[in-house]
Amino acid sequence: MGMTITEKILAKSAGKDKVIPGENVWLNVDVLMTHDVCGPPTFAIWKKEFGEKAKIWDKDKLVIFPDHYIFTKNVHANRNVVLLREFAKEHQIENYYDVGTDRYKGVCHVALAEEGYNIPGTVLFGTDSHTCTSGAFGMFATGVGNTDAAFILGTGKIWEKVPESMKFTFNSKLPEYLTAKDLILQILGDITTDGATYRAMEFDGEAVYDLSMEERMTLTNMAIEAGGMNGIIAADEVTRAYVKQRNDKPYETFQSDSDAKYFKTYEYNVEEIQPLVAKPHSPDNRDNVKNVEGTALTKCYIGSCTGGKITDFINAGKLLLGRKTQVPTFIVPASTATAQQLEAEMINGVALKQIFLDAGCKIAESSCAACLGGPDDTFGRAVDKDVVISTTNRNFPGRMGSKKSEVYLASPLTVAASAITGVITDPRNFL
Amino acid sequence: MEKIIKGKAFVLGDNIDTDQIIPAEHLVYSLSDPDESKKYGQFALSGVPAAKSGLPEGHIPFIEVNNFESKFDIIIGGGNFGCGSSREHAPFALQKAGIKAVVAESYARIFYRNSIDGGFLIPYESFGKLSDKIKTFDQVEIDLEKNILKNLSTDIKYNLKPLGNVLPIIEQGGIFEYARKAGMIV
Secondary structure, three states, X not given: OEOOHHHHHHHHHHOOOOOOOOOEEEEEOOEEEEEOOOHHHHHHHHHHHHHHHOOOOOHHHEEEEOOOOOOOOOHHHHHHHHHHHHHHHHOOOOXXXXXXXXXXXXXXXXHHHHOOOOOOOOEEEEOOHHHHHHHHHOOEEEEOOHHHHHHHHHHOEEEEEOOEEEEEEEEOOOOOOOOHHHHHHHHHXXXXXXXXXXXXXXXXXXXXXXXXXXHHHHHHHHHHHHOEOEEEOOOOHHHHHHHHOOOOOOXXXXXXXXXXXXXXXXXXXHHHOOOEEEOOOOOOOEEEHHHHOOOEOXXXXXXXXXXXXXXXXXXXXXXXXXXXXXXXXXXXXXEHHHHHHHHHOEEOOEEHHHHHHHOOOEEOOOOOHHHHOOOOOOXXXXXXXXXXXXXXXXXXXXXXXOOOOEEEEEOHHHHHHXXXXXXXXXXXHOO | OOOEEEEEEEEOOOOOEHHHHOOHHHOOOOOOOOOOOHXXXXXXXXXXXXXXXXXXXOOOOOOOOOOOOOOOOEEEOOOOEOEOOOOOHHHHHHXXXXXXXXXXXXXXXXXXXXXXXXXXOEEEEEOOOOOOOOOOOOEEEXXXXXXXXXXXXXXXXXXXXXXXXXXXXXXXXXXXXXXXXXXXXX
């Protein structure tokens, strides 16, 4: 019996020839990532548990991105960034990307890719559920809590139950009215928010391999929304080209064997998929945009690790060029590199940033911002009974702020089309 | 590890995500400062919509205003308990509020791991949903040796799934003690 790509990577990390789904293995971790929300408590546990002799297993493998609560007056949130800074200074952590300096990068999952930490065949753990995003690079990546992260910090090791794999194949060419966001919402509607719990989600097919790395990251990013342990796309030439620009380390790529065993496989013809939304209050509450068209909105939001990458803004810009938004529309580039690209990337000779400003959008600096609500003064935060359409990843009650608000999740095309009309709108009306 | 956990049940529905367990705006407090960390208890389950707080009736506050601990001891949940973010603040907040165990039909992976590896609470899985069989305020008792939950208010017993290969970690109170006992770390 063959192995899946996830099983092969975990076997290599565990120093074994073979692993079997369900078995517990101890993994050797290649990269540990943390941020301002979970870094300080992780470091506190590490100090308490390892005591005076506490030692970081490998300083080059620890990466710290402040990104969650950055542009806020909240004193507790600001203190967390100070704690990161002090820790990085005390332990001379080179891979620390401080706020208020040229090194500040923005949202960790996008910055990990941009800064060359995503390497095919490796194992990455992060103190954030969307760490699964990195799986777009043919690597194993998953989220853990502070205690597990503290354990990794001191030992470089962690136990993990080898997951069964599920395979999702998207055939045909992606129509211009769809993005990777529609594909993952399609899956979520089919398997629900616990359909992949403790399992690997492997993505395959022509429509997947036609995607840019940024769009592939949207697919793997939301694996956690189905409960997935990891999302993964085997590396190809697109992956290699992206990695080569950022890192010259040698690496090994893995592919699933043709006789690998899957818990379940799904096949889709993307030409049959419609623009989709996830209605309040769950990412699996899928519906066709057509069925909710006309729903009145109070806010539109384009941002986050899921929907704030350059490809998301190119898609939104295509529709917003020369048009005005009818409701407050918030733009949050996921990373500082994305923010720079907004000024460089043109549609018909107009920079994306100018397109958004001309359309009446508000643009913020890079951070997680209102994707997860955050402190009261967070940019774009849902208040009172806001009805929001957003390119982000979760719409559980209160996720974007107010418990009374309603959040629809959609692609950047659908959000941009809706911003133009002020009501939920099918992007095909403008394409 | 205690052999019996006994107390008042607080019942919740399916898909209680970590934003409902501890809303993101509260993730800024210290978890190690004894005074400040009480706030996690104060705001535990504050993201649950009122109508779904304390089933079947709902509108039952888990924590009274300005209190730091709950009068409830055991949470009965439905499917996919603890889904969403990786925040360890979630099982921590429940522990701070005084919760000893959660009994749910299923768990999201990271919440389950965090509960065990951090030694915050015992995440028991039930056979089928108990959230529509047990009522908020019912007195319940979990026998950790027999893996049985008894509803003392109705005298009905329910089997729970054995904790399996995570039991040794739970018995040691978390992954660090477990690893010390196993000689993996000093």
